[in-house]
Amino acid sequence: MRSTFIDPGALRQELLLQAASLTPDGLGGHDTEWTEVATVFGLIEPVAQKANFGAGQTLEENTHRITIRHRVDAASGMRLIKQGRVFDIASVHDPDESGRYLICLVREVGL
Secondary structure, three states: OOOOOOOHHHOOEEEEEEEEEEEEOOOOOEEEEEEEEEEEEEEEEEEEEEEEEEOOEEEEEEEEEEEEEOOOOOOOOOEEEEOOEEEEEEEEEOOOOOOOEEEEEEEEEOO
């Protein structure tokens, strides 16, 4: 397989990688607490933006592709934070299976 060229100098944005931990709330549900796993540097690239209108309100969704150095603990269900912006990780894959980089497809929340 051909290796994909990713410029390591382009990974300049500082991001916090966080994992969710669920704690019971005593009523049969759970509370989600986010704990910091690592500080990583990445490249954020916008992919798509769409707005859905329903029930008298507009719901906007922005998707991005974030490239980071390879980590064995990065997985979907985690999130990345950059200066108050929250990116929920939908999927993680190694573009050329070389173990050098990961591409995370994310949804930006809180807009």
